Amino acid sequence: MTDFQNAIEIQNLTKKYDGFTLDHVNFNVPKGSIMGFIGQNGAGKTTTIRALLNIIKIDEGTIHLLGMDYLKDEIAIKKRISVVFDELPFQDLFNAQQIARILYGIYPEWDQQIYENYLDRFQLPQKKKVGDFSKGMKMKLQIAAALSHHAELLIMDEATTGLDPVVRNEILDIFLEYLQDENHSILMSSHITSDLEKIADSVTFIDKGNILLSGYKDEILENHGMIKCSKKDFQEIEKDDFISARVSDFGAEVMVSDKSQMQRKYSGMLLENTSLEEIMLFYVNRIKKEWS
Amino acid sequence: MKGLLYRDLCLSKKNWLTILGLSVGTIIWNLLVQLSFVCGNLKDLMADDASGSAKMIIYYIGLYIVPYFSLIMMETLQIFRSDFASKFVTYRKMFPVTAVQWAGSQYLLKLIFMIISLILFTINGLLMAHINGKTFGIYEINNMLLFVCFYQIFDIVQMAFISRARTQKDMNLCNVSPLFVIVPLYVLAYGKAKEIGAKYDALFPEDETALIENADITERMEQMKNFLQSEIGVYRDQIAPYLWLIVLALMGIGFYLTYLGIRRREN
Numbered sequence: 001m002t003d004f005q006n007a008i009e010i011q012n013l014t015k016k017y018d019g020f021t022l023d024h025v026n027f028n029v030p031k032g033s034i035m036g037f038i039g040q041n042g043a044g045k046t047t048t049i050r051a052l053l054n055i056i057k058i059d060e061g062t063i064h065l066l067g068m069d070y071l072k073d074e075i076a077i078k079k080r081i082s083v084v085f086d087e088l089p090f091q092d093l094f095n096a097q098q099i100a101r102i103l104y105g106i107y108p109e110w111d112q113q114i115y116e117n118y119l120d121r122f123q124l125p126q127k128k129k130v131g132d133f134s135k136g137m138k139m140k141l142q143i144a145a146a147l148s149h150h151a152e153l154l155i156m157d158e159a160t161t162g163l164d165p166v167v168r169n170e171i172l173d174i175f176l177e178y179l180q181d182e183n184h185s186i187l188m189s190s191h192i193t194s195d196l197e198k199i200a201d202s203v204t205f206i207d208k209g210n211i212l213l214s215g216y217k218d219e220i221l222e223n224h225g226m227i228k229c230s231k232k233d234f235q236e237i238e239k240d241d242f243i244s245a246r247v248s249d250f251g252a253e254v255m256v257s258d259k260s261q262m263q264r265k266y267s268g269m270l271l272e273n274t275s276l277e278e279i280m281l282f283y284v285n286r287i288k289k290e291w292s
Numbered sequence: 293m294k295g296l297l298y299r300d301l302c303l304s305k306k307n308w309l310t311i312l313g314l315s316v317g318t319i320i321w322n323l324l325v326q327l328s329f330v331c332g333n334l335k336d337l338m339a340d341d342a343s344g345s346a347k348m349i350i351y352y353i354g355l356y357i358v359p360y361f362s363l364i365m366m367e368t369l370q371i372f373r374s375d376f377a378s379k380f381v382t383y384r385k386m387f388p389v390t391a392v393q394w395a396g397s398q399y400l401l402k403l404i405f406m407i408i409s410l411i412l413f414t415i416n417g418l419l420m421a422h423i424n425g426k427t428f429g430i431y432e433i434n435n436m437l438l439f440v441c442f443y444q445i446f447d448i449v450q451m452a453f454i455s456r457a458r459t460q461k462d463m464n465l466c467n468v469s470p471l472f473v474i475v476p477l478y479v480l481a482y483g484k485a486k487e488i489g490a491k492y493d494a495l496f497p498e499d500e501t502a503l504i505e506n507a508d509i510t511e512r513m514e515q516m517k518n519f520l521q522s523e524i525g526v527y528r529d530q531i532a533p534y535l536w537l538i539v540l541a542l543m544g545i546g547f548y549l550t551y552l553g554i555r556r557r558e559n
Contacts, residue, residue: 050382053385053386054385055382055385075388075389075390076388078386078387078388078389079388083386085383085386087379089378089379089380089383089384089386090299090378090380091303091374091377091378091380092378093302093303094299094302098298098302101295101298102295102296102298102299102302103295104295105293105294105295105296105297105298106294106295106296106387106388106389107295107387107388
């Protein structure tokens, strides 16, 4: 088995479409960690994940999964990874038992006992057609299937979108259990940043096909801050010192990327901690600089 | 591939269960009709039919209706339709499955259904031949293989359509694909049929053909069968030794087209 430091290594990934370009995307997912891949709809998250899985052909770049080349060792990689999309990849006429039989024939490491344990835990019926399942049940079934063949890497594309908070929490707990094994890693794409804030070790933020931020979540949250000030005080802040600012009649909220330096420079102003959601929002509006 | 084969089997379950039931039902129905001709009501009813022509016609219909039904089991269009609708073409890449394995599972399924069709045809033929005191052998098996060949040609054309399909509209267009085989075949056969028809008519003087009676029908049918065998059978006998190879070659072409179609959609 290949020894590797990063479960996913992406270098200069480029894919051009008419009207959209995934532009020299670079990021790594360290082994044993969970990375949140965030961005608004159409930012390029799904395109990146599809490129990882060789669903789309890339124009440029290199991708390594579990230390192997994603094209040369495609089948070997896919035996050791699991993918969860926002839709179930099986037709509505199948039931959980039949899906297990299919996957047993596909994955050499399929573990029926683990699968049945998850079905029991999620209270999923084995003989009911998946067409009659709710969205939450379908997602739980996908996750049960994804975790039942001893995969070392879990890739999820908007897996928790559209689920209620109770189900989402339940699923996030399962992911944390999965990460107890230091060889397991997760790449989780989502625009629900609160989920990622709870469980992610690192975060990569993509917008319009460009990676804007990539690093450890705690560092990102520690470095970024929000200056809350009046409109008059806002005029004193240099344009290069902030990402973007939300200006209203009541004052201004200014996102800065170097909190400690800004604290020193603008000592009279109130500088607060921020969240991934706000960071995402202010980065998306970085071109406008000032918005309301 | 085992998982994919099971998946395809489940997806086509409704279709093949219906056809299998229909084929087995037809065999039982054939058996009862033939038994009735031998020792039942039809025997008394056909007492006047000294020529036995009605019995002969029903015998041939009974012999070849089973492959007609059972070959439909090989139909895979609905699997593709279903995969298309569920985006499995995209999701397949989640799994450690190659395009060759996916195309292979569908052709393995076709091969299984073809073997089941041959078995059903043979059972039906042996039963009917036994009851009627006729022979059932390589000649009839070759006829069945000819059926399979024609079916494969239809299938290849359909595959060419499916391979090009990118939208649901393209997929619906696959329904008209048989026309691309039927029309050229009709044009080819039309000229040949006229030629054979003229030859057949020439066998009988004009006044004689006008005075055909019931008693002559069997004799005429026998003559027609022999005539057609001598005209068409020549071609059939020429290809007969290679029919298995032709069937496998056609399946190979179909498999390759399926594989190309999968790759094309992936790219």
